[in-house]
Structure formats: structure tokens, C-alpha cells
Amino acid sequence: MNEQSAPVGTVASHVGGHIHPPPDSFVKKYIFSLDHKVIAVQYFITGGLFFILAGLLAELMRAQLMGPNNHVLSVETYNEAYSVHGSAMVWLVIIPLLTGGFGNLVMPLQIGARDVAFPWLNMLSFWLFPPAGILLFASFLFGAPQAGWTEYPPISLQMPFGTSLWCLAIFLIGVSATITGLNFLVTIVKMRAPGMTYTRMPLFVWATGTTALLSMIATANLSAALAGLFIERTFGVPFYNVARGGAPVLWQHVFWFYSHPAVYIMILPAFGIVSEIIPTFVRRPIFGYKMIAYSSAAIGLLSFMVWAHHMFTSGLAHWEQLLFMALTMAIAIPTGIKIFSWVATLWGGKIRLDTPLLFVLGFLSTFTFGGITGIMLASVPADIHEHGTYFVVAHLHYVLFGGSVFGIFAGLYYWWPKMTGRLLDERLGKIHFWLMFTAFNATFLPMHWIGLLGMPRRVATYDPVYAGTNEFVSISAFVLGFSFLIFLYNALRSARHGEIAGPNPWGARTLEWMIPSPAPYYNFKDIPIVLSGPYEYGAPLPYANIRQDLATVPVH
Amino acid sequence: MAKALHVPSDAEYADVSSQRLLGFLFFLISDCVIFGDFIFSYLYLRDVAPVWPPPGIERPYLYLAAVNSMVLFGSGATMHYAMEGIRRDRRRQFVAFILATIVLGSLFLAGQAYEYTHLHDTWAGSTFGASFFTLTGLHGFHVLIGVIYLITVFIQTLRGTYTQQRHFGLTAATLYWHFVDVIWVALFFLFYIY
């Protein structure tokens, strides 16, 4: 490899500097692969399958809720459906797709590395994921959990064996996420290309790094909490059972001490995706690079100090309620900074409305809306009224669906060509977006009002006064489910008929676009040298040591 | 597929070992969080209990634990001298002190086993037993893994894997051993004194 003139100060370029030939057996290449790009695809496929399963559970629930006293599902099955739906969407879909999928696919390329720091651990992380998913869905055979994705005691202590499987499944996911976090963090600290200082890192890398830190710390705590629940269920060791001196609220504390940071594990990478797509499709430098980067870190820090806002009706002391209300509102500030920076980048730019940017605009509107209802829920008096109603269901879907899932699709449309070498069809992409965006809002917007009127969540039947709205919501949810079939068709179609993308179809400036699509086995023939930040549209490309024939920015 | 054996240069070794050490440090941080979760649970359960310790529970015997703690802290010191031995290339010092560390670590485990078999409380018996046995058991498991790890790096060093300049595995083992010591300080205070 090329040893010339690597500036001192960042990362030595000889880490992983020896180019081995790619493995030649099918198993080593596609199953037990050590290559971060292959592992990313494994995450996308596995997470995609779980997305379909968890989505079908949601459609079953909406079928049950078409009428106030339907009998599509039994009451118990309905409880199982929403518990597994929530658990699967959080732990088997959003977190693995954003961190395992996009983090693996994009982050090492963007920092100019040949792979992550510990490829073997990366493979291990992935292979903990499918067994976890199988355990979670297998719980239906043994009486699936019925206490929602939060599994509060005492119900979670009283349910049959399926809840123990739930504990094991999420424990495996927790270990996997902790290992991935550790691995990514070492990669970002130690393996950046020469010249790539922290403030020259692409914003997706900032987001992934913060997420990795949160995964490492918060998820370890989740694993411990789950171990406690499992031990209590299996051996009767009292932690959470109030009859034996335990405390159910203790579970709420340790669960939310993980699960609020987990909200940011689920949204920060989407913020990163948005921060990459906007400058590319507006053709101008991102507004307030440092503000966006540092606000990620601020969100990461603050996210550990707000968990009890989920417990305003659990009998906290007054001062605790007020403290957590204030801290929660404070976390809206760094998030608001990001939204202002994105809007300022879009403002007056030459906007190219390709599908990735459409999804980003969808993200901006729905996520901001979800953020605002979040502020409403953060204020104690409002929360006491809204807690446990459909208002919360609406809020969390605007954040996790309108935020994370829209972010995932934006990223998929954006990096699909880098992953596969082919473009997705633009017309189908636009149809997908408009159908999904409309159906999403039609599904979840009305839930705000029925929630404010007092319709409780997690119940299989309801007062007939909510019947009309629920029928409308259910029909919208079926359309929403259908919209993903368009994406599936588009993805399968592109394998054969997709336009060949070339190295840089969008004219972006981060490092992953400076190499062929799909990226070759060792990513960079020579480790690139980074001369300045990645978003300086109009200036020459800030890289040395890259293949100039690939590093041209095409003009559409 | 036969691969040519690649002997890393000093700079490569330094890079790889700094990566691995950082990864190991991160592992210890997340491990610390796991202990932290159960310590928080213990303090919380203690706080909400009307009387503490719960009725009918006898607190574990302080003096045995104090002696056992001295054994463990002593092993921290011997580990330090073992590392000094490798850094200054004094083989004999290294061998003597790492063996002492292994023996002291095993003694600690024996002491803990003695304590476990002589306590009347059980794991599932009360919230005290739940926290006590979960935390000290988890810690004892860490000591056990540590002893196995020390024996492994000791054998590796005898075989020439680690030298005065290249001893990543020994550094990691030392870090781990001190980490286990520090956790014990917290547990000793929480269960035997506080």
C-alpha cells in the first residue's frame, strides 16, 4: 500500500493495511462473513423480514380494532400481538437496521477505513441477532408476553414461559448492541483516515459514534435489568415482586434508564442520514456543521438524565417530577438546533427532489410533529391526562415511524446504489413515498384526538363513540402496509432492471462515493488522505490518494 | 487456504494493541454498568423496605470478608509487581508475582465458597439475599474468569508470546484484575459495612 506523506496526528494508515484476497468459499463470503458491507446486508435482510412479521402483527391489531367489539383476535392474543409488535419493531427492526445496517454499511467507508476495528466481533454481533428474533417470535408457542414492550411487573412476573423467552431474546439483542457499540466506537476513535480530524468527520459518523456510546452504556444496563427479571421469573429471586419485598417501580427505573437513551439510539442515526442527504440534494454546505455535531453529543449526554418522564404516574416525588420535566424539555434544545440547521440548509437552495430527499422532507415534518407532542407529554400536568392513552401511541409512532422509519427509507434510497451498484426506480420511489406519507398521517394523526378524548391504549375493545375514527385508522393502516410492497417490488426489480449507478450517482462528496459501487472488498485501494471537511460544495474535492477517475462529481 | 504468516512491525503492534486495549476498556465500562444496575437495585430495595435487613435475615460475617478482602487487595499489589517485572524484563520477578496473584485469587474464591456454604440466607430468600448473592456471585464469577485469564497469559508468556516490548495481553489482564478489585471495594462497603 501507499505509505507516502501521511500527516501525523490522526490514525496510522497501516492498521489493516495488508490487502488479503477475499475469501473464496460461499460460507465465508456470505454467511460467516467478516466484511462490514456483507454484514450490513445481512442486517438489512434479517431486519427486513422481522419488519414484515412485526408489521403483520400491527395489521392484525388494526383488524381487531376495525369495530369496537370485534373478535378477530382473542383478548389475550391481542395483548400478545401488541407486546411482540412493539418489542420486535424496537429491537429487531429499528435498532439493528440503523446501527447494524447503516452503521456497518456506511461508517467505515466514510472514515476511509478498510473495515471495523474488530471484524470478528462484528460477525458475532450479527449472529446473535437472528436467534434473538426467532426466540421472540417463538414465544407465541409458549404464551407470548402480554405486558407490552415495557413488560412491567407484576404482569410480566405472572405470565407463562413466553415472557422468559422474551427476556432471553432481548438479552441477546442487548449483548449484540453492546458489542457493536464498543466496536464502532473503537473504529471511529482509532481508524479514521489520515487528516480526518473529528470536525472533518461526516455527520453520519458523528451520529453513529454517539449512538455507539449510548448502545455500549445503556444497553449493558438493559441486559442487567433483563437478567434480574429472568432470574426472578425462573428462580423466584425477589427483585420486582412487591409481595416479597421487591419493587415494581424499580423495574420501571432500570428499564427506562435504558429505554430513554434507546429512543436516541433509534433516532440519532436517522439524524445522521438526514444530515448526509440534505447537503447532497441542495448542493450547498450544511448550515452549522459543528452545531449539528455537538448537539448529537449533547443529546447523548442528556438522554441519560430524563428517564423518569415515563413514570409521572408511578408515584414519584413532586421534586422528581419537576426535575425530570425540566431536563426533558432541555433535550428539545439540541434537537431543535438540528432541525433549524437542516431547514437553513434547505432554505433558498437549489433543491433536487429525488426520492431520498422526499423521505427526508417527510421525516422533517413528521418527526418535528412528534417532537412537539413529546414536549406536551413531558409536562407533568398534561402527561397525567395523556398517559396510557392513544395520544402516547400517536406520539411514539410519529417519532419512531415518522422519524426512524422514514430515516431508514431515506437512507435505503440514498445508499442503495452504493450497496448494490444499481439505482432504484425514481417513479416507483416517489409513488412509494407519497402513499406511505399520506397513509402514515391518516393512520396516526387521528390517534391524537381519540387519545385526548381518553381512549386507552393496549385494550382489545373500546367504547363505540370511537368507532368511526378507528375504522378510518384501520383502513389507513392497511394502505400503509400496502405501500411497503411498492418498495419491495422496486428493490427486487432493481436487481435485474435497475440502472447501473456508477460510483457517485448523486454527486455527493463523502468518501464512500469516491470508490466504485458496490464498494470493492477492501474498500480503498490506497487509504485516502483527508484535507478538509466533506460538505464544501463548490470547492475542489478535499481528498488526496484517491482514484481521480472515480472522484468526479457528475452533473445531472 | 494457506496464508503467509505476517509478523507485525513494532508500529503495527502498537496500533493493534492500542485498538484492542481501548476496546477492552470499553468492555470494562459496560461491565461496570452491569454491576451498577444491581447496586442501584440493592440501594433502591433497601430504601423502600420498612426495616433493613428484612426480618429474619442475618448479615454476613464481617471478619471473614475483611480477611478475604485483604487477600484480594494483596493480589492487586502482586499483580502490579508482576507487571513491573515484565516491563523491566525481570523474568523471575514476573513469574513469582503472577503465581502469587493466581494463588491469592484462588484463595479469595475459596474464602467466598466457605462463606456461601456457612450463610443461612439464600438467594431467593429475601431482597437482601437477592442482591447479595447476585452481586457477590457475579463478582466471584469475574474473579474466576480472572484467575483463568491469568493462568492463560502466564503460560503464553512462558511460551514467549509476550515480551518486554509487546505484552498487550498482560496489560489487559492487569486492567481486568484491578477492575475486579475496585468492584470488590464497593461490594464490601455495601454489604458488610453500610
Ligand SMILES: [Cu+2]
Ligand atoms: Cu423517554
